Amino acid sequence: MYITYLKLKNFRNYSDQEFTFKNGLNILTGANAQGKTNAAEAIFFLCTGYSPRANRDKLVIKNGEETARIEGRAQSRYGEVSVAVNFYKNDNKEIFINGIKVLKIGELLGNIHSVFFNPSELKLVQESPEDRRRFLNISLSQKSKSYFYALQRYNKILSQRNNLLKEPNVSLIRETLPIWDEQLCKEAGKIIAQRNDFLKELAPIAEQKHSLLSSGKEILKMKTESGYFGSEQDIAYALKEDLKTAFEKDIKLGFTSIGPHRDDIKFTLNGDDVRVFGSQGQQRTVALSIKLAEAETFYNRFGEYPIMIMDDVLSELDKPRQRVLMKSVENVQSIFTTTHVDRTVVKSKDFCHIVIDNGRIKSVKN
Ligand SMILES: Nc1ncnc2c1ncn2[C@@H]1O[C@H](COP(=O)(O)OP(=O)(O)OP(=O)(O)O)[C@@H](O)[C@H]1O
Ligand SMILES: [Mg+2]
Numbered sequence: 365m366y367i368t369y370l371k372l373k374n375f376r377n378y379s380d381q382e383f384t385f386k387n388g389l390n391i392l393t394g395a396n397a398q399g400k401t402n403a404a405e406a407i408f409f410l411c412t413g414y415s416p417r418a419n420r421d422k423l424v425i426k427n428g429e430e431t432a433r434i435e436g437r438a439q440s441r442y443g444e445v446s447v448a449v450n451f452y453k454n455d456n457k458e459i460f461i462n463g464i465k466v467l468k469i470g471e472l473l474g475n476i477h478s479v480f481f482n483p484s485e486l487k488l489v490q491e492s493p494e495d496r497r498r499f500l501n502i503s504l505s506q507k508s509k510s511y512f513y514a515l516q517r518y519n520k521i522l523s524q525r526n527n528l529l530k531e532p533n534v535s536l537i538r539e540t541l542p543i544w545d546e547q548l549c550k551e552a553g554k555i556i557a558q559r560n561d562f563l564k565e566l567a568p569i570a571e572q573k574h575s576l577l578s579s580g581k582e583i584l585k586m587k588t589e590s591g592y593f594g595s596e597q598d599i600a601y602a603l604k605e606d607l608k609t610a611f612e613k614d615i616k617l618g619f620t621s622i623g624p625h626r627d628d629i630k631f632t633l634n635g636d637d638v639r640v641f642g643s644q645g646q647q648r649t650v651a652l653s654i655k656l657a658e659a660e661t662f663y664n665r666f667g668e669y670p671i672m673i674m675d676d677v678l679s680e681l682d683k684p685r686q687r688v689l690m691k692s693v694e695n696v697q698s699i700f701t702t703t704h705v706d707r708t709v710v711k712s713k714d715f716c717h718i719v720i721d722n723g724r725i726k727s728v729k730n
């Protein structure tokens with residue numbers, strides 16, 4: 365899958381700019397604060413409806429403007445798809461797929477696939493469990509609408525359950541909770557089962573990528589810490605039982621102490637916990653291995669690779685790893701952002717070089 369066209373209208377520091385990309389290597393260069401990451405963010409938004417840097421959508425609207433728009437076209441083995449998102453100052457959005465307005469963000473997901481990588485994603489291993497759950501959620505939501513909708517419902521029920529746990533009347537809680545828990549566990553079963561399947565698929569590929577990146581010296585293993593296995597129904601049943609056991613504790617805490625919202629992934633290198641014992645470089649290499657493996661899981665499911673959006677990651681890796689990364693994305697579409705092209709790393713002459721200057725394209729060389 366590859367993106368062919370992008371148009372940004374009052375998006376971040378762009379007023380009105382069109383981009384065309386090639387299927388292969390694209391490199392956006394420019395000095396700091398010119399708009400390279402902004403362009404990468406826009407592409408990722410078209411894929412997921414999610415911005416890795418804005419916690420409020422309206423922040424992407426160019427200062428002083430009322431609305432913003434991202435428009436993109438991508439080519440997949442099934443044909444062309446066009447996606448557009450309008451942003452409004454009141455935080456509302458409108459989404460159009462092939463010109464037709466859709467009402468749910470879930471409709472945006474899965475039209476254009478991408479793997480997003482930036483310096484903060486490089487910290488996937490050392491940062492909080494929430495970041496690792498976000499990785500699972502974004503990857504799985506792009507692949508499976510049933511996952512995305514189960515997650516939406518789960519979060520809603522969870523927040524209602526947490527409100528109820530704060531209720532002073534304990535007997536009311538005791539009466540009402542089983543109704544919530546039935547629904548909560550049903551959605552949790554779907555989420556955990558799909559996460560388990562994903563990690564089972566991802567782990568051996570990540571191990572292989574990591575072996576390549578560490579010249580065969582390190583064996584990467586990863587596993588979920590949720591402790592729930594089996595079918596959706598098995599997981600739902602086991603969690604329901606555990607929620608009963610955790611009841612008193614949850615009342616004391618005023619929130620739900622177990623479930624997929626508390627999941628984590630554990631990584632080991634040659635048997636040692638990477639978070640505890642790994643060097644920064646090792647932790648980054650693990651994150652890179654996982655991202656490269658993630659791309660393979662898209663291929664396994666859809667028969668084509670996602671767009672690899674690589675925002676400012678080259679500068680964070682050493683030369684050998686930069687070279688492995690370049691080699692790994694040789695046969696897919698990639699969009700790199702970097703301050704300059706290092707010819708000792710980028711060997712190919714065949715790439716689209718877009719120079720960004722103050723929210724505009726200064727030059728394009730194909
Ligand atoms: N809503 C907005 N309206 C106008 N300008 C914005 C908005 N949001 C961000 N910017 C501007 O965009 C610029 C940053 O762009 P971006 O992060 O894409 O830079 P970059 O080229 O990736 O730089 P670096 O090399 O440092 O990563 C900043 O100057 C910032 O002020
Ligand atoms: Mg940047």
